[in-house]
Amino acid sequence: QVQLQESGPGLVKPSQTLSLTCTVSGGSINSADYYWSWIRQPAGKGLEWIGRIYTSGSTNYNPSLKSRVTISVDTSKNQFSLKLSSVTAADTAVYYCARLALWGYFDLWGRGTLVTVSS
Amino acid sequence: QSVLTQPPSASGTPGQRVTISCSGSSSNIGSNTVNWYQQLPGTAPKLLIYSNNQRPSGVPDRFSGSKSGTSASLAISGLQSEDEADYYCAAWDDSLNGHYVFGTGTKVTVL
Numbered sequence: 001q002v003q004l005q006e007s008g009p010g011l012v013k014p015s016q017t018l019s020l021t022c023t024v025s026g027g028s029i030n031s032a033d034y035y036w037s038w039i040r041q042p043a044g045k046g047l048e049w050i051g052r053i054y055t056s057g058s059t060n061y062n063p064s065l066k067s068r069v070t071i072s073v074d075t076s077k078n079q080f081s082l083k084l085s086s087v088t089a090a091d092t093a094v095y096y097c098a099r100l101a102l103w104g105y106f107d108l109w110g111r112g113t114l115v116t117v118s119s
Numbered sequence: 120q121s122v123l124t125q126p127p128s129a130s131g132t133p134g135q136r137v138t139i140s141c142s143g144s145s146s147n148i149g150s151n152t153v154n155w156y157q158q159l160p161g162t163a164p165k166l167l168i169y170s171n172n173q174r175p176s177g178v179p180d181r182f183s184g185s186k187s188g189t190s191a192s193l194a195i196s197g198l199q200s201e202d203e204a205d206y207y208c209a210a211w212d213d214s215l216n217g218h219y220v221f222g223t224g225t226k227v228t229v230l
Contacts, residue, residue: 049219063215104211105154105169112163
């Protein structure tokens, strides 16, 4: 079955760019039925949607993060990626990648990866 | 910041019925379907209810969802110890070029 796996550095310095990749296995990222999305969760807090991308490259971002976020897709590698620039300690969180059905629900999640912003 | 408001906690004894509310606005719940996610401790969220009241395969029928106007609710009937988790409502929001919003989350405790 389809699985998602996040990967990337677990520690990022303040003011630098956080970069994560989500690898889709067991299925094609080139599906017309889904968007691909990033969500984060600071320790002990709630979920925050970061953004989504369609295989065409079309994106939508959280208005509160839009100026710092870039989500891209590499269909040849069956991967999509997140870049978050100018990070601060407030960006420390578990980052999840997830599959977003066209009907508007996340039906598949990665296990999440903890990213800590610290010098 | 969350724009869907949930009570921070809810509790019940095994077998009881627990209800969680989710309050939004015309641009999110009022215009789009509501989904619910269950997050067990230390794990990724899992889809529990989609399109207001639909259960994915494998979700017990003691979980049910409903929506009315700009509010939604999740009900857990016959509460079980394994239902102790955080629950989040969510919906697409049509404002600001469109974005997805989650609720503030509700911690359900089985007494």
